[in-house]
Amino acid sequence: MRWVIGALGIGLLGWGAVLLLPVALDNPFSLGGWLVGGPVLHDAVLAPAVGVGGVLIARVLPKPWRAPVGAGLVVSGILVVLAVPYLWRAYSGPVTPGLHDRPYLAGLLIALAVVWAVVVVSGLVAGRRRGNTPAAS
Amino acid sequence: MKPPVRPPQETDFTSPTHGPRVSARIGLWLGIAFGLCFATGLLSHGIQHPAAWFTWPSRPVNLYRITQGVHVTSGVAAIPLLLAKLWSVYPKLFGRPVVRSVPHALERGSIFVLIAASFFELLTGVFNVAQNYPWAFFFPTAHYAVAYVATGALLVHIAVKLPVIREALTRTTEEPKPATGALSRRGFLLTTGGAAGAAVLATVGGTVPWLRDVSVLGSRSATGVPVNRRAEAAGVSTADSTWRLRVGDAEFTLDELRAMPQTTAELPIACVEGWSASATWTGVRVADLLDRAGVPAGSAVRVDSLEKDGLYRSTTLPGTHTADPLTLLALRMDGATLTLDHGYPCRLIAPSRPGVLQTKWVSRLEVL
Numbered sequence: 001m002r003w004v005i006g007a008l009g010i011g012l013l014g015w016g017a018v019l020l021l022p023v024a025l026d027n028p029f030s031l032g033g034w035l036v037g038g039p040v041l042h043d044a045v046l047a048p049a050v051g052v053g054g055v056l057i058a059r060v061l062p063k064p065w066r067a068p069v070g071a072g073l074v075v076s077g078i079l080v081v082l083a084v085p086y087l088w089r090a091y092s093g094p095v096t097p098g099l100h101d102r103p104y105l106a107g108l109l110i111a112l113a114v115v116w117a118v119v120v121v122s123g124l125v126a127g128r129r130r131g132n133t134p135a136a137s
Numbered sequence: 138m139k140p141p142v143r144p145p146q147e148t149d150f151t152s153p154t155h156g157p158r159v160s161a162r163i164g165l166w167l168g169i170a171f172g173l174c175f176a177t178g179l180l181s182h183g184i185q186h187p188a189a190w191f192t193w194p195s196r197p198v199n200l201y202r203i204t205q206g207v208h209v210t211s212g213v214a215a216i217p218l219l220l221a222k223l224w225s226v227y228p229k230l231f232g233r234p235v236v237r238s239v240p241h242a243l244e245r246g247s248i249f250v251l252i253a254a255s256f257f258e259l260l261t262g263v264f265n266v267a268q269n270y271p272w273a274f275f276f277p278t279a280h281y282a283v284a285y286v287a288t289g290a291l292l293v294h295i296a297v298k299l300p301v302i303r304e305a306l307t308r309t310t311e312e313p314k315p316a317t318g319a320l321s322r323r324g325f326l327l328t329t330g331g332a333a334g335a336a337v338l339a340t341v342g343g344t345v346p347w348l349r350d351v352s353v354l355g356s357r358s359a360t361g362v363p364v365n366r367r368a369e370a371a372g373v374s375t376a377d378s379t380w381r382l383r384v385g386d387a388e389f390t391l392d393e394l395r396a397m398p399q400t401t402a403e404l405p406i407a408c409v410e411g412w413s414a415s416a417t418w419t420g421v422r423v424a425d426l427l428d429r430a431g432v433p434a435g436s437a438v439r440v441d442s443l444e445k446d447g448l449y450r451s452t453t454l455p456g457t458h459t460a461d462p463l464t465l466l467a468l469r470m471d472g473a474t475l476t477l478d479h480g481y482p483c484r485l486i487a488p489s490r491p492g493v494l495q496t497k498w499v500s501r502l503e504v505l
Contacts (some may be wrong), residue, residue, distance in 0.1 A: 002296045003296070003299075005292050006288075006292065006293055006301070007293055008292050009290065009293035009295075009296060010293060010296075011289065012286075012292065013250070013285070013286055013289030013290055014291055015285050015289070016284070016285030016287075016288075019281065022278075023274050023279045025276070026274065027274040029273075030272045030273035030274055031274050034260070034261060035253045035254070035283075036253060037256070038252065038253060038256020039253050039256065039367060040485070041251060041257070042220075042223060043227075043230060045246070047223065051150075051318075055318060056318040057318065061301060065228065066318075066320070067320055067321070067328075069319065070461065071324065071327070071332075074217070074328050074332050075328070075332045078216065078217045079335065079339060079354070081263075082213065082263060082339060082340060082354045083156070085264045085266070085267035085269045086267050086269075088269075089269055089354040090271065091269055091271040091272075092268055092269035093269075093270075094367075096363065096364045096365060096367055096370075097363065097367075097478065098358045098362060098363030098364060098365070098414075099268070099356060099365060100267060100268060100356060100360070102353065102354075102355075102357075102359075103357055106353075107354060108162060110213075110353060114412050115335070120421075121175040127319030129460070132205045
């Protein structure tokens, strides 16, 4: 079973490389940058930032607030990533009627406000629940 | 006294959000998202560049709307899943020695290829949905090729890790580890699911009508039928009275088309970029036009536009679609004469067909 999956994978990989070769020859730097950029930015910038953020949260925040704030930061980060192609449009085509014409910055801010409202409520609920347990008194 | 500064080691990462139990679960979700993305992507490619053996049905009318909606939505959901998956295995980046053996080197290399191809597909995908192209290559060719690379590398990864995955997913008891960062293992899994849900909710209204107002990061407005390419951009101006529709060897004036039996149907425009919009179209059945022109029923035709150039000025309409009574040359949209931006004097609207192939400003149907 493993060998079948592996062989199929190597076949698809090879076919992808064949299809990609002309693109790589035409635009080596643009393609290479987009291929290598993801792992490099993730390993060198994003993941360390997440790690430091987690440590800081655990050191600074009281226990009931750690999970809500951590989760809120994760969800916020994802929403910001999804908003980037709409907010930074240096390389985009013209905006046409009905497409890409939403108020994206306002929309992002509203979504973030909803996320952080949930964070605050979750933190307060977790704090109260903790306050009610005998162990905490 | 300050501890000596040194690079991190694998053992420094004590959080329960790392390790096979988390990794295998998120990997399973991510594998499903990638599988859906790859399958629906191949379908969309097949419809636009059909091999001789490939046929795509014209019913249900929403079929392409659904497959392409799934393509873009599963890709969006895969972004938080990929980041969570990488976080769960991040300590392994610092495993030493860097390379233990030739198989180990190959495995690490294949994982680099997998991660590079995965980020490439997801990031270029969301930029393309926004019609934002900060690159020099042609998106469809690159996105299609790298899809095979990503899927192939994923299968290699699954083959290598199958015993670890199986153990991690079937083991039921393990001592609970306290959270050393912000989140416990369970909290991390819930957060990942929540982030994927939020990402979908923020974008899926581009194709799901009742979420249109909720999806603040959707690609289309909350109302109206979007225009992907304006007449001005296509270099098309309003056709005058000399305009004729040529069908095979026959010719029709606009008045003749208006005098023919009209069919009204609600059909979606479903864009390759994942948005869709339904409208009520009124016009002449392509099957009727072919019949009037003496063309055998169910013939494939090439649809030409008044557009002088552009990738989609000429498209192929397969026999399955020309025979479908809902395939129309529309003269009206939502009760009004087509505007120039929507394709005046007439446009193709066929069920279950990518939006880029719903040719506007039609001038000719040539029998193939």
